Amino acid sequence: MKTAFLFPGQGMQYPGFLEDLPDMAVVHGTLKEAEQILETTIDSLHSPYALSTTKAVQQSLLIAGVAMSRLLEQEGAKPDYVAGHSVGAFGAAVAAKSCTFEQALKLVTLRGQMMEQSLDLQYGMGVVVGLTEDKLIDIVAEFHTEEQPVYVSNQNSPTQITLSGNKKAIQRVLEYVERKGARSAKLLNVSTPSHCPLFEHVKDVLEQEMDDMLFQRPKIPIAANRNARLLRQAEAIKADLAESICHPVKWHDATNVLYENGVRIFIEMLPGDVLTKLANTAFPDVRAVSTQKVAVEDVLYILNHKGV
Amino acid sequence: MVILNNQTQGRNWTTRLDAKKEQLEKVKGMVDGVIIPTEKIVDVLEKLIRPKDRVIMEGNNQKQASFLSKALVQVDPGKVYDLHMIMSSVSRPEHLDIFEEGIAKKIDMSYAGPQSLRIAQMIEDGRLELGDLHTYVELYGRLFIDLIPNVALVAADKADRAGNLYTGPNTEETPTFVEATAFSDGIVIAQVNEIVDELPRIDIPSSWVDFVVQADEPYELEPLFTRDPRHITDIQILQAMMCIRGIYEKHGVQSLNHGIGFNTAAIELLLPTYGEQLGLKGKICRNWVLNPHPTLIPAIETGWVESVHCFGGELGMEKYVEARRDIFFTGRDGSLRSNRTLAQLAGQYAVDLFIGSTLQMDALGNSSTVTKGRVAGYGGAPNMGHDPGGRRHSTEAWYNMMTSKDELARGKKLVVQVAETFQAANQPVFVERLDAVDVKKQAGLAVAPVMIYGEDVTHVVTEEGIAYLYMSDSPSERRQMIAAVAGVTPIGMKHDAKATALLRERGLVALPEDLGIRRAEAKRSLLAAKNIDELVQWSGGLYEPPAKFRSW
Numbered sequence: 012m013k014t015a016f017l018f019p020g021q022g023m024q025y026p027g028f029l030e031d032l033p034d035m036a037v038v039h040g041t042l043k044e045a046e047q048i049l050e051t052t053i054d055s056l057h058s059p060y061a062l063s064t065t066k067a068v069q070q071s072l073l074i075a076g077v078a079m080s081r082l083l084e085q086e087g088a089k090p091d092y093v094a095g096h097s098v099g100a101f102g103a104a105v106a107a108k109s110c111t112f113e114q115a116l117k118l119v120t121l122r123g124q125m126m127e128q129s130l131d132l133q134y135g136m137g138v139v140v141g142l143t144e145d146k147l148i149d150i151v152a153e154f155h156t157e158e159q160p161v162y163v164s165n166q167n168s169p170t171q172i173t174l175s176g177n178k179k180a181i182q183r184v185l186e187y188v189e190r191k192g193a194r195s196a197k198l199l200n201v202s203t204p205s206h207c208p209l210f211e212h213v214k215d216v217l218e219q220e221m222d223d224m225l226f227q228r229p230k231i232p233i234a235a236n237r238n239a240r241l242l243r244q245a246e247a248i249k250a251d252l253a254e255s256i257c258h259p260v261k262w263h264d265a266t267n268v269l270y271e272n273g274v275r276i277f278i279e280m281l282p283g284d285v286l287t288k289l290a291n292t293a294f295p296d297v298r299a300v301s302t303q304k305v306a307v308e309d310v311l312y313i314l315n316h317k318g319v
Numbered sequence: 320m321v322i323l324n325n326q327t328q329g330r331n332w333t334t335r336l337d338a339k340k341e342q343l344e345k346v347k348g349m350v351d352g353v354i355i356p357t358e359k360i361v362d363v364l365e366k367l368i369r370p371k372d373r374v375i376m377e378g379n380n381q382k383q384a385s386f387l388s389k390a391l392v393q394v395d396p397g398k399v400y401d402l403h404m405i406m407s408s409v410s411r412p413e414h415l416d417i418f419e420e421g422i423a424k425k426i427d428m429s430y431a432g433p434q435s436l437r438i439a440q441m442i443e444d445g446r447l448e449l450g451d452l453h454t455y456v457e458l459y460g461r462l463f464i465d466l467i468p469n470v471a472l473v474a475a476d477k478a479d480r481a482g483n484l485y486t487g488p489n490t491e492e493t494p495t496f497v498e499a500t501a502f503s504d505g506i507v508i509a510q511v512n513e514i515v516d517e518l519p520r521i522d523i524p525s526s527w528v529d530f531v532v533q534a535d536e537p538y539e540l541e542p543l544f545t546r547d548p549r550h551i552t553d554i555q556i557l558q559a560m561m562c563i564r565g566i567y568e569k570h571g572v573q574s575l576n577h578g579i580g581f582n583t584a585a586i587e588l589l590l591p592t593y594g595e596q597l598g599l600k601g602k603i604c605r606n607w608v609l610n611p612h613p614t615l616i617p618a619i620e621t622g623w624v625e626s627v628h629c630f631g632g633e634l635g636m637e638k639y640v641e642a643r644r645d646i647f648f649t650g651r652d653g654s655l656r657s658n659r660t661l662a663q664l665a666g667q668y669a670v671d672l673f674i675g676s677t678l679q680m681d682a683l684g685n686s687s688t689v690t691k692g693r694v695a696g697y698g699g700a701p702n703m704g705h706d707p708g709g710r711r712h713s714t715e716a717w718y719n720m721m722t723s724k725d726e727l728a729r730g731k732k733l734v735v736q737v738a739e740t741f742q743a744a745n746q747p748v749f750v751e752r753l754d755a756v757d758v759k760k761q762a763g764l765a766v767a768p769v770m771i772y773g774e775d776v777t778h779v780v781t782e783e784g785i786a787y788l789y790m791s792d793s794p795s796e797r798r799q800m801i802a803a804v805a806g807v808t809p810i811g812m813k814h815d816a817k818a819t820a821l822l823r824e825r826g827l828v829a830l831p832e833d834l835g836i837r838r839a840e841a842k843r844s845l846l847a848a849k850n851i852d853e854l855v856q857w858s859g860g861l862y863e864p865p866a867k868f869r870s871w
Binding site: 141142143145192238239240264267268271272273 | 412415433434435436437440444691692745746
């Protein structure tokens with residue numbers, strides 16, 4: 012019975028959430044390290060104001076993921092695989108020892124900055140529940156124009172799919188699918204059209220930045236965002252970290268590949284339990300838990316007792 | 320006078336045997352007679368298997384040679400590489416790990432459901448070369464034609480010190496694999512749960528077996544055919560009532576196969592109740608080819624069932640089967656003898672009816688269970704789910720399918736497809752085009768992976784009604800019949816009420832009311848057993864369900 016650590020992307024952060032990390036030396040050490048690298052204070056990262064900026068959200072998500080996974084590892088919990096959703100992939104890369112915490116912090120800072128720079132209130136994302144990716148691709152093709160582009164983006168589950176692009180176009184798709192059998196269709200509260208071609212320039216900048224960075228072969232395989240393959244090479248991990256921002260995250264396929272490789276325990280780093288819920292719904296016989304909801308001792312108990 | 324062909328003079332006619340002797344020589348110091356020490360299995364495999372060998376790795380939807388597959392993935396890819404694997408089912412992670420490690424390169428297989436995403440990715444990435452997707456019988460057949468194996472890695476329950484094997488209730492396809500290998504000078508290696516002095520019975524004789532190895536833990540076995548009646552829905556009960564009335568009774572179906580669906584589990588559990596009310600006992604469903612389904616227990620106990628031949632065993636059913644040996648095929652020792660190859664052939668040629676559920680069906684009745692981006696294969700459904708044109712023996716149901724008055728007219732196997740018009744997430748089952756067409760392109764398959772072809776389907780059953788497809792050869796009429804039972808799916812929306820009324824009048828389509836079934840009667844209270852506990856009670860405590868099915 013194998014275990015995977017999951018690192019969430021944007022969405023479940025809340026003011027002060029880094030304070031909910033367990034009160035342990037390795038956590039404090041990680042927070043301090045982040046403050047030094049970023050030359051800032053943790054308080055200024057997860058304050059209500061800071062969390063309204065993409066950069067701070069991404070930085071603090073990475074910090075939380077790394078702190079939590081370091082703590083689990085120190086307590087003897089060793090995953091067989093890791094995977095991170097969107098910006099969560101950077102935390103996964105650190106946990107797999109493919110890049111350093113410092114490298115990852117630099118990259119997510121840059122990534123967040125670039126995304127913010129392209130901020131345009133006309134753009135955003137939506138989510139549709141109850142229709143398959145295929146069906147949505149056909150529908151979206153009818154609404155997409157060069158002036159008001161809209162794309163099918165993340166595949167969170169077979170029937171929970173996000174849209175990215177121009178808000179008006181997204182709105183039109185949402186209204187249409189509500190009449191075509193979607194269980195739910197709504198606009199997300201973000202102004203960044205992530206994981207679609209509109210962010211190709213962010214990918215280019217990340218690629219350039221990583222050109223000079225030395226990544227290692229990961230100690231454990233990472234399930235990729237873009238093509239749901241298991242990555243075992245430094246270059247493939249770099250490519251996935253860069254490309255993910257302008258391509259759909261194949262999250263369901265990525266976790267499905269882990270499942271087919273024998274993973275039956277998924278442990279999600281805080282904040283939140285979005286990935287935990289997705290895993291529990293997709294795979295009835297797995298045990299998925301969130302470190303937001305379950306104390307570290309209990310996580311360790313689950314791992315030591317093979318999921319019980 | 321015999322004219323000698325110069326070319327044959329001096330040719331060696333025993334290359335396979337010579338190679339085998341050479342391989343066996345290499346492990347002489349490592350083995351104890353026919354016994355490979357457990358801890359030496361990886362070393363021995365490295366010596367016995369040559370690069371590019373055709374290797375059978377036993378694993379199907381039930382029994383897995385899990386010790387040997389875990390050992391094979393540990394061999395040195397520098398020594399053993401580019402193997403051509405032959406597998407009924409790709410089920411375990413290491414079945415594909417051997418391709419990632421470069422130990423194996425090509426595969427011929429029947430089913431990959433539990434690894435269907437990884438295998439699709441590996442085909443796309445060129446890491447795995449797909450020989451072909453077979454049905455079970457085709458794969459078994461080709462072992463004796465052009466996929467003759469060099470090595471067979473199989474699983475048995477017990478061996479004696481001479482290498483005789485006891486495979487017991489879970490004999491499945493082991494004898495077929497061993498026969499193809501042993502009689503073509505290949506090497507047969509069996510993992511066993513234990514080595515004993517005396518076997519309960521011999522399923523495979525030692526002269527067919529080269530080595531046995533005691534596994535560190537018993538082989539993996541999935542209780543795949545256990546269906547908890549708690550999960551049977553009212554709609555499935557309605558469909559089951561329609562099948563019993565509108566198909567089994569109407570055509571006098573005596574011999575049949577049921578698969579793992581909840582639809583067919585519902586039929587099994589309605590025989591002692593609804594079937595009894597209709598006075599059908601002894602008239603239908605007497606001779607079966609199916610695994611020892613726990614849900615068949617009430618029908619057996621109430622005297623419906625005369626015989627059952629099994630593809631494989633079912634965890635927890637061992638004692639029950641032993642105690643009902645008039646019904647099941649059992650050995651002198653008392654335990655079940657299954658045989659997947661023979662059961663598949665029986666299901667193909669010898670029974671009146673095959674019934675299965677589908678996830679997708681097109682307007683002409685072609686059906687498929689594939690999903691885009693996945694390569695899952697077939698298993699045995701296409702073997703049983705078609706009309707074998709070579710059949711000659713006539714039974715009432717087969718003869719009943721005859722629609723022509725031609726002098727040479729003949730009957731037909733009943734092939735029934737059951738579906739609810741919509742799956743989860745609003746996915747219509749009836750579609751214009753099967754996803755199988757896309758899978759064919761994505762995976763570079765020669766043919767679209769259609770499970771059951773429309774031309775073979777005699778009946779389609781949905782919650783709306785039954786389409787008696789066998790009654791018409793006209794494609795447009797068959798379309799209309801399917802549309803009439805396809806509900807509000809894109810296909811169903813095309814039917815027009817007048818045409819449907821006419822089809823009903825002519826008996827080409829039947830709604831529940833046409834069969835004397837009131838929808839309101841289709842309730843779970845009709846089930847002879849409503850949960851696993853009641854199945855145990857029916858069995859007099861002989862059925863011992865695996866832990867995951869126990870609720871008390």
